[in-house]
Amino acid sequence: MSKRQISMVLDLNKCIGCNTCSIACKRLWTRDEGMEYMWWNTVNTLPGKGTPKNWEEMGGGFRDGKAKPGHIPTRDEFGEAWAFNYTEVFEGGKKGKGSHLQPAGKPDWGPNWDEDQGGGSYPNGYSFYMPRICNHCSNPACLEACPRNAIEKRREDGIVTVNEERCRGYRFCMSACPYKKIYFNEQTKTAQKCIFCFPRIDQGVAPACARQCPGRLRFVGYRDDEEAPIWKLVEKWKVAIPLHPEYGTEPNVFYVPPLNPAAFDEKGNIDESKPRIPDEYLISVFGPQVLDSLKILKAEMAKRKAGEPSELMDILIAYKWEDNFGGFDRDPQTIDWQMTAGETHPMADDSNGRFAGSDEVSPVKIIDPRAKA
Amino acid sequence: MKAEYIKNVDLKQLRDLKSSFWKKVQANKLPMNPTPVAMQPTQAIRSEWEDKPFGLVEEVSLSAAHNGRFIAFRLEWKDPNQDAKRNDNSIFSDGAAVMLASEPGAPITMMGAPGLPVNILYWRADEGETGRNIVAEGIGTSKTVDQEMVVCTEHWADNKWQLIIARPMKIETKESIAQLSPGEDMSYGVVIWNGAGGERAGIKSYAAGRDQLVVGEAG
Numbered sequence: 001m002s003k004r005q006i007s008m009v010l011d012l013n014k015c016i017g018c019n020t021c022s023i024a025c026k027r028l029w030t031r032d033e034g035m036e037y038m039w040w041n042t043v044n045t046l047p048g049k050g051t052p053k054n055w056e057e058m059g060g061g062f063r064d065g066k067a068k069p070g071h072i073p074t075r076d077e078f079g080e081a082w083a084f085n086y087t088e089v090f091e092g093g094k095k096g097k098g099s100h101l102q103p104a105g106k107p108d109w110g111p112n113w114d115e116d117q118g119g120g121s122y123p124n125g126y127s128f129y130m131p132r133i134c135n136h137c138s139n140p141a142c143l144e145a146c147p148r149n150a151i152e153k154r155r156e157d158g159i160v161t162v163n164e165e166r167c168r169g170y171r172f173c174m175s176a177c178p179y180k181k182i183y184f185n186e187q188t189k190t191a192q193k194c195i196f197c198f199p200r201i202d203q204g205v206a207p208a209c210a211r212q213c214p215g216r217l218r219f220v221g222y223r224d225d226e227e228a229p230i231w232k233l234v235e236k237w238k239v240a241i242p243l244h245p246e247y248g249t250e251p252n253v254f255y256v257p258p259l260n261p262a263a264f265d266e267k268g269n270i271d272e273s274k275p276r277i278p279d280e281y282l283i284s285v286f287g288p289q290v291l292d293s294l295k296i297l298k299a300e301m302a303k304r305k306a307g308e309p310s311e312l313m314d315i316l317i318a319y320k321w322e323d324n325f326g327g328f329d330r331d332p333q334t335i336d337w338q339m340t341a342g343e344t345h346p347m348a349d350d351s352n353g354r355f356a357g358s359d360e361v362s363p364v365k366i367i368d369p370r371a372k373a
Numbered sequence: 374m375k376a377e378y379i380k381n382v383d384l385k386q387l388r389d390l391k392s393s394f395w396k397k398v399q400a401n402k403l404p405m406n407p408t409p410v411a412m413q414p415t416q417a418i419r420s421e422w423e424d425k426p427f428g429l430v431e432e433v434s435l436s437a438a439h440n441g442r443f444i445a446f447r448l449e450w451k452d453p454n455q456d457a458k459r460n461d462n463s464i465f466s467d468g469a470a471v472m473l474a475s476e477p478g479a480p481i482t483m484m485g486a487p488g489l490p491v492n493i494l495y496w497r498a499d500e501g502e503t504g505r506n507i508v509a510e511g512i513g514t515s516k517t518v519d520q521e522m523v524v525c526t527e528h529w530a531d532n533k534w535q536l537i538i539a540r541p542m543k544i545e546t547k548e549s550i551a552q553l554s555p556g557e558d559m560s561y562g563v564v565i566w567n568g569a570g571g572e573r574a575g576i577k578s579y580a581a582g583r584d585q586l587v588v589g590e591a592g
Contacts, residue, residue: 075462145417171573172415172421
């Protein structure tokens, strides 16, 4: 049992599917050999098959309190990191006339393959973006499944991590995780996953996916901090809800569900009595609480439209982006990130990789979780 | 069973599947069984495997020889697939291990117990000749001590694995490994993982020796 639980809320109404979060994470954590196909943060279009392909049908998690057998996603299902013909295009001597940049072979799946396909049919087609990280669950199926106690839930903040010294690559965690957010590294022969940027959290810096989000849709903080947005969105306003609560793992990542516009009727007129996204579909993704959540959101929007104040709308608008982070708003560039080997780590999320160590800040030594002793 | 003392052979010959002395060393056929599902340490493993067949290897042939300095175990078992590559998340490698009690009374079937360690000489097809020297004091506690002291020679042909796992009889270490001397005896066991069946960790075939392993004396 963790003393406190760190958490994230993502407002799906603000996600534009740009994948800046995915790149922020990729640059920071999954650039080593064996990690090429890993995307600890993904953004997919719903309805859709997602990443890995058809992950919602792969089992895992708990049903009626009992562990449900699951499938280990293959590399093809995740989508391989394609090899491109850079040398041929840029150094092949044909000055761009002979070859076009393209992946080798004929890929038929990738981590965002069915982007923007969505569901429904004209004029009532619909879609929304679904950014996903590890849910750092309160009842993690991966942790329960591991026979070596190699998966740990940090006591101080509930972040779920893989202890790579103990992991022997058995991959029971991969079949047990119903969200299919654990990867296997063939080089290190260990499982690897989102670590909620815990070295940043330890220094008061929000995860890279959250800080880099241009849409300001991610909120970070402790679940029990009543002054901060997480508690207000999840507990007070009850608009932020987990993905697939029926999986039984008690996620600590929550979503403000997509507002559902009205459908068009046969004549092309707006029919306020029918939602564009079928309620059944939203319930299948977020559980029955989604309808209450949408009601609350719409009521508060109406209040705001009528000129009345709304705390909920003010939070979701995110006037000041620092307010999204429940105190985890320290500038990563003010920290001297050092690895045990004495190297500087690209921890700062500034894309130029600059590290403006400040004289006012004592250098902080962190242990890079990827570094081997 | 006895680990026969073989005069005038070096480690290279002990590790050679074709060395002529192996024909004279008695091979012991050990019936193997799947580890009980109820003994699997997590609910997820138990639920996944309660209705799934595992423990696919039903018999192993085990013989042992030493030259006073090194000991070698020869294992042979039927396996229609050579699973030696780990080229996807759902692919598992064949593996085998010989387990020795590091302390008298260490329970082989439980992989030891607190204060009663076992020493596991471990081979995995995708790691080749580099074996692992492992200690454990119960299920789920195995710890690799080193990847230098245990060396392996493997060969798969005609639907059969032939494997030699060798190790110095004595190793200077603070870890609780089995130290072997001529004339001594100890409990032993064998474990085989069939990669094609998804076997890994506690999902395996095992055989606990019904007798003791006696380290043969010179002469």
